[in-house]
Amino acid sequence: MKIFGIDIIGGSVRSRTRKPVFALTVRDAGEIKDTAEVSLYRLIRRINAEQPDILAVDSLQEISQNVQDLVAFMQMLPPATKVVLVTRGMHQEPESLQQVAARYNIRLQNKLDPYSESKTIAHVAELGAGSEVIVFDDTCGITVSRNRSLGKGGWSQNRYARKVNGAVLVKSREIESRLKEKGLRFEKTEYAGFGGMKRVHFHVFAGRKQIPVQAGRSMDYQVRIAAGRLDKIRFVSQNTRKKHVIVGIDPGTTVGIAVLDMEGNLLKLKSARRMSLSDWTQEIADIGNPVVVASDVAQMPMSVEKIRRAFNAVPYTPKVSKTQDDKAALCNAYGLPYGNDHERDSLSAALDAYKFYRQKFQIIEKRIPAGYDLDIVRAGIIRGYSPEQIISDLIPSARASANVTASQVSGENGHAGSSVSSISSVSDADSLGSASALRTAQLEGMVKDLRNHIDDIRKELRDKEAEIKTLKKQLSAERTERFEKRKENQTIAERDNQIISVKKLLRKQERENRRLQRKIKRLKEFNDFNEDDAARYIPVKVLSALTKEELKEMDDELGIREGDIIYPVRTDGWGNAAVSYLSDSLVRAVIADSKDMRLMYALRDERIPLIAVSEVFVTVRGRTGTVKREHFEEALARWTAEQEIYEREKNREMLFSIFREYKNQRVVEARNVEKVRAKNREKQIKKWEDEVEGEDDEL
Numbered sequence: 001m002k003i004f005g006i007d008i009i010g011g012s013v014r015s016r017t018r019k020p021v022f023a024l025t026v027r028d029a030g031e032i033k034d035t036a037e038v039s040l041y042r043l044i045r046r047i048n049a050e051q052p053d054i055l056a057v058d059s060l061q062e063i064s065q066n067v068q069d070l071v072a073f074m075q076m077l078p079p080a081t082k083v084v085l086v087t088r089g090m091h092q093e094p095e096s097l098q099q100v101a102a103r104y105n106i107r108l109q110n111k112l113d114p115y116s117e118s119k120t121i122a123h124v125a126e127l128g129a130g131s132e133v134i135v136f137d138d139t140c141g142i143t144v145s146r147n148r149s150l151g152k153g154g155w156s157q158n159r160y161a162r163k164v165n166g167a168v169l170v171k172s173r174e175i176e177s178r179l180k181e182k183g184l185r186f187e188k189t190e191y192a193g194f195g196g197m198k199r200v201h202f203h204v205f206a207g208r209k210q211i212p213v214q215a216g217r218s219m220d221y222q223v224r225i226a227a228g229r230l231d232k233i234r235f236v237s238q239n240t241r242k243k244h245v246i247v248g249i250d251p252g253t254t255v256g257i258a259v260l261d262m263e264g265n266l267l268k269l270k271s272a273r274r275m276s277l278s279d280w281t282q283e284i285a286d287i288g289n290p291v292v293v294a295s296d297v298a299q300m301p302m303s304v305e306k307i308r309r310a311f312n313a314v315p316y317t318p319k320v321s322k323t324q325d326d327k328a329a330l331c332n333a334y335g336l337p338y339g340n341d342h343e344r345d346s347l348s349a350a351l352d353a354y355k356f357y358r359q360k361f362q363i364i365e366k367r368i369p370a371g372y373d374l375d376i377v378r379a380g381i382i383r384g385y386s387p388e389q390i391i392s393d394l395i396p397s398a399r400a401s402a403n404v405t406a407s408q409v410s411g412e413n414g415h416a417g418s419s420v421s422s423i424s425s426v427s428d429a430d431s432l433g434s435a436s437a438l439r440t441a442q443l444e445g446m447v448k449d450l451r452n453h454i455d456d457i458r459k460e461l462r463d464k465e466a467e468i469k470t471l472k473k474q475l476s477a478e479r480t481e482r483f484e485k486r487k488e489n490q491t492i493a494e495r496d497n498q499i500i501s502v503k504k505l506l507r508k509q510e511r512e513n514r515r516l517q518r519k520i521k522r523l524k525e526f527n528d529f530n531e532d533d534a535a536r537y538i539p540v541k542v543l544s545a546l547t548k549e550e551l552k553e554m555d556d557e558l559g560i561r562e563g564d565i566i567y568p569v570r571t572d573g574w575g576n577a578a579v580s581y582l583s584d585s586l587v588r589a590v591i592a593d594s595k596d597m598r599l600m601y602a603l604r605d606e607r608i609p610l611i612a613v614s615e616v617f618v619t620v621r622g623r624t625g626t627v628k629r630e631h632f633e634e635a636l637a638r639w640t641a642e643q644e645i646y647e648r649e650k651n652r653e654m655l656f657s658i659f660r661e662y663k664n665q666r667v668v669e670a671r672n673v674e675k676v677r678a679k680n681r682e683k684q685i686k687k688w689e690d691e692v693e694g695e696d697d698e699l
Contacts, residue, residue, distance in 0.1 A: 005122025056125035162195025248350030256342030
């Protein structure tokens with residue numbers, strides 16, 4: 001296991017001018033492999049390159065100034081690398097580095113030397129000290145997006161967009177296939193783009209270590225992985241083993257318990273009524289693993305003995321039952337407060353047991369080398385192991401509490417109390433006077449204790465099974481009720497969605513209805529001419545410009561029918577599409593103020609009359625207007641006469657063009673015939689010359 005231990009030399013993550021510098025110690029397989037001075041940037045690069053199992057620190061303030069910085073820092077680390085805070089104990093209490101090192105019998109050489117501290121931090125982290133810092137939950141987000149900006153584009157913009165969006169789509173399908181191969185549950189959100197996907201997001205219900213995808217980027221796409229963040233930082237102790245503790249119990253109607261660790265620190269002091277032995281056993285088991293169960297009277301009560309058997313702990317009783325004054329003096333000597341007599345009696349019993357073993361701890365700990373957990377060492381001493389056994393056998397095989405019985409220790413202590421079976425075993429051993437007889441008596445007592453313990457466990461098991469059966473019935477009833485409620489809520493939700501959809505459709509139809517009503521109103525206004533007005537004026541539809549878009553808009557609002565007169569205010573933006581639209585609509589005429597000859601000829605070719613504004617007077621009222629009938633008919637007659645002349649000239653020009661084309665074609669054909677005849681004459685002359693030369697040769 002490779003471990004990086006760091007301690008800050010100078011600088012701070014809060015400083016903008018002086019960046020932090022760390023002393024780094026690398027431990028691998030129990031040995032120091034390297035020490036170096038690194039910046040925060042080089043530390044992260046080295047962690048990603050070597051991927052250690054643990055990054056150990058003694059303060060989170062050295063690597064981050066707040067929770068957001070800590071999350072960002074841990075996001076940059078490999079998923080397999082844990083961040084361990086060595087100064088946070090098993091019960092989440094803050095400790096100094098000296099206290100943590102002392103627990104493993106390690107002496108800090110110089111607490112002002114960052115390199116010495118980094119070595120100690122790495123060493124205690126390797127031994128299991130501290131708590132793992134957890135800021136991510138068991139979910140992860142994978143985002144595949146474009147790595148290029150499409151920009152404004154040009155001729156090849158669509159092809160370029162298809163290429164980039166297609167690369168995002170291909171990569172997202174590859175990631176989806178890998179997640180399915182691993183059997184991971186996930187939710188996918190896609191954002192479609194032209195020719196592929198702009199972005200695809202996977203919400204995977206698994207931690208960073210299980211994700212079979214790596215973050216990175218290519219020419220067209222990028223893959224980003226972000227673990228789900230917890231609402232609050234969690235600290236999980238590296239050492240899952242429970243603390244070894246000394247428990248003092250005062251039985252009775254009101255039971256008092258006191259729990260001390262192997263260093264004499266008070267972990268729990270409580271008294272309560274109406275609690276069964278199983279409840280008290282569970283209460284103690286939640287705190288730690290009892291090595292000694294003590295009573296304040298010379299003969300251990302049966303209720304305390306049952307609790308001791310449940311944990312297979314070493315019994316301790318004083319030689320003579322203590323008085324109330326002795327108990328109060330003992331508690332006051334250690335400066336530990338208590339609330340009532342039951343708490344005082346249980347606390348004095350635990351303190352008396354600790355006082356008995358404390359001197360032995362101090363003597364034997366000097367023989368234990370550095371790097372061993374003193375909590376396990378002290379438990380082994382109480383159970384009767386020698387220092388050599390603790391070093392060579394007990395600690396490596398983790399058999400701190402499995403192979404030694406309480407009767408072994410009672411024989412060693414001499415004055416410590418025990419159960420009836422333990423006392424009888426010791427007396428039998430004295431009478432026999434041999435090691436084998438003592439061992440047999442010990443095993444018999446152990447078997448008796450285990451049988452009694454099995455009976456108690458079987459009774460508890462039956463009670464638990466009955467309770468589980470009752471709870472299952474309650475759970476089944478609640479599940480049925482929740483299912484019916486969920487089904488009802490689902491039906492209500494479906495109906496709500498239908499109502500929303502129908503409302504949207506209704507609003508759309510209402511908007512369309514209002515638009516059509518406005519159109520009908522305008523058409524009525526346009527056609528609302530009385531007989532006198534109809535005899536004198538002709539209605540005109542007004543356009544802001546002669547374009548196809550304006551014509552379509554006019555057609556939607558008022559409609560363009562056969563026989564309409566169109567008046568465009570401007571004609572500079574006209575095109576062939578607009579002229580074709582007018583021709584298809586079969587309009588009667590176009591009134592325009594234009595000197596554009598191209599427009600005039602285009603309209604004449606389509607036989608659409610073009611009336612100049614100067615020839616008629618147009619009265620404009622919004623999108624409609626009027627012209628005097630007599631002026632319009634006169635202008636239309638002039639246009640008709642001009643159109644006849646235009647068409648005759650056009651037909652004559654067409655005939656002249658056909659005649660010229662035919663004449664030119666005949667000239668070309670005559671030339672071609674003359675060329676053929678000339679070639680034939682040349683061939684005939686050459687033939688005659690060849691025949692004359694042949695006759696001369698014969699003569």
